[in-house]
Amino acid sequence: ELKVEQNPLFLSMQEGKNYTIYCNYSTTSDRLYWYRQDPGKSLESLFVLLSNGAVKQEGRLMASLDTKARLSTLHITAAVHDLSATYFCAVIKSSGDKLTFGTGTRLAVRP
Amino acid sequence: NAGVMQNPRHLVRRRGQEARLRCSPMKGHSHVYWYRQLPEEGLKFMVYLQKENIIDESGMPKERFSAEFPKEGPSILRIQQVVRGDSAAYFCASSPLAGPYNSPLHFGNGTRLTVT
Numbered sequence: 001e002l003k004v005e006q007n008p009l010f011l012s013m014q015e016g017k018n019y020t021i022y023c024n025y026s027t028t029s030d031r032l033y034w035y036r037q038d039p040g041k042s043l044e045s046l047f048v049l050l051s052n053g054a055v056k057q058e059g060r061l062m063a064s065l066d067t068k069a070r071l072s073t074l075h076i077t078a079a080v081h082d083l084s085a086t087y088f089c090a091v092i093k094s095s096g097d098k099l100t101f102g103t104g105t106r107l108a109v110r111p
Numbered sequence: 112n113a114g115v116m117q118n119p120r121h122l123v124r125r126r127g128q129e130a131r132l133r134c135s136p137m138k139g140h141s142h143v144y145w146y147r148q149l150p151e152e153g154l155k156f157m158v159y160l161q162k163e164n165i166i167d168e169s170g171m172p173k174e175r176f177s178a179e180f181p182k183e184g185p186s187i188l189r190i191q192q193v194v195r196g197d198s199a200a201y202f203c204a205s206s207p208l209a210g211p212y213n214s215p216l217h218f219g220n221g222t223r224l225t226v227t
Contacts, residue, residue, distance in 0.1 A: 004153075031212055042115075042202065043154075043218040088153060092212050098144075098167060099211040101153040 002027050004091050006102035013079050013109055021105045023072040023089035032072050033090045033099070034063050043088065079109045113138065115205050115219035116185075123225045130190040130197070132222045136205030143186045144216060145178060148200040157201075160186060161209075193226045200224075 003026040013019050023032070030051055035043040047056040049065035049072060056063050060083065062075045072089055089102045116135040124130050136143050141162055146154040156170040160180035171178065175193075180186040190197055200223045204216035 033211070033215060035218075040223075042220045045215040045217075048215055090154075090211075092210075095212040096210055097212065098156045098159060098170070099216060100156065101146075103153045 002029070002091060002093055002097075002100045004089060004100050004102040006087075006089060006105050008105060009103060010106045011108070013076075013107070015080055015109055015111055016078050018078065019076050021074040021076070021087055021107075023074070023091075023102050025070050025072075025089075025091045025100075025102075027070075027093055028067070029070070029091045029093050030067055031092045032065055033092075034072070034074055035088045035090060035101075037086045037088065037104075039086075046087075076107070079107075081109050081111070083107060084109045115140075115203055115217050117201075117203050117219035117222050119222060120220060121223050121225070123227060124193045125227055126194055127192050130193050130224055132188040132190075132201050132203075132224070133185045134188070134203030134205075134219060135185040136203075137207075137217055140205035140207050140217070142206045142209055143180050144204045144206075144211075145186075145188050146202045146204065148202060148221070150199070154202060157188070159210075190224075193224070195226050198224055198226045 032049045034046040047063040052067040054065045060077045065072045086104045086106045090099045145157040158178045159167040175191045177189045200221045202221045204218045
């Protein structure tokens with residue numbers, strides 16, 4: 001069974017600082033998604049990473065994928081309050097399989 | 112272009128009652144997925160449906176839970192004889208192509224079920 005773990009589970013960071021969220025998964029996969037969820041809201045797709053070494057950037061967020069290490073990172077640069085949310089990674093093993101979510105990382109950016 | 116529509120947004124049921132959650136996928140999407148999110152946890156897959164077919168129900172509890180996606184109308188997730196442990200947010204997602212391997216899932220705003 002595919003297991004997806006994120007750390008940290010909770011992250012409180014100051015505005016302007018940098019930090020990285022880690023997503024580890026247990027079996028071979030070459031497709032990984034990052035989602036954002038605001039409290040009481042739905043999930044918004046941020047990135048899809050399709051191959052080893054893939055890197056995607058949008059604003060202050062950058063995601064990367066290392067399929068050999070079974071690791072994805074979400075790097076936050078110069079955090080701002082608007083980035084406060086819960087971030088989920090989600091992995092799919094192969095075509096026809098279901099999407100398995102990580103436990104989520106709740107990010108709180110304080111002034 | 113309306114997104115995935117779920118209703119109701121909030122649903123309160125007493126123990127033993129039935130809960131019906133509805134999901135209308137995005138226009139042009141024929142694949143629907145239901146996920147459950149317990150407080151402070153990630154989303155857990157429940158079931159994947161296409162029109163009139165259940166493709167994967169490996170995440171559905173064996174009893175009391177059922178799902179359908181009829182030819183006409185929304186997908187329905189039905190929970191019979193609800194218990195307190197069913198309290199959660201239930202999210203529906205849709206995609207135009209089969210499976211999240213081929214395209215990102217688009218999620219609805221969820222139905223928050225509270226069982227008293």
